Amino acid sequence: MSAVTWRRGSRSQPTRPSTLRIESSARPDVAALMHAVQSMTLLLAHPGSRALLLGASPTPALENAHSTASNVTSATPPCLLVHAEDDRSVVVENTLAFRAAAISAGVAVETHLFATEGMASA
Known part of the structure; x- marks a missing residue:
């Protein structure tokens, strides 16, 4: 998931002066995010x-840094989002927040919400 919105360190660096510099992006061309x-x-x-990711008492800055909807930019690739509205493990508002951020940033986004099935459909 982080590769979709991560903006730093996306270019490889030469290990020595004689090494050919390879300039390629780690950004995917498209992303499919399900549940x-x-x-x-x-x-x-x-x-x-x-x-597990942030510890017992993360700061708001740490939460924000690891919330993908807070890091969507116009450079974020087009996204397919899939979620079930009855998912009790990962609430559907996660997908809706990312969708809103993508639309706000002008990123192409296709969203499919299902009434039932929860994590079983992923």
Whole structure:
């Protein structure tokens, strides 16, 4: 997920002066995010994912840095988002927040929401 919105360190660096410099981006051309934990805020994050990734008491800055919707830019690739509205593990608002951020940034986004199935459909 981070590769979709990560902006730093996307170019390889030469290891010595005689090495050919390869300039390629780590940014994918398209992203498909299914039932994805998009937010690390207390209200939206999957509790286990949040605790494992950020620790017991993350700062708001750390939450924001690891919430993909907060980091969407016009450079974010087109996205397909899939989520079930009855998902109790990862609430659908994660996908809706990312969709809103993508639209705001002018990123092409296709969203498919299903009424039922939760994580079983992923």
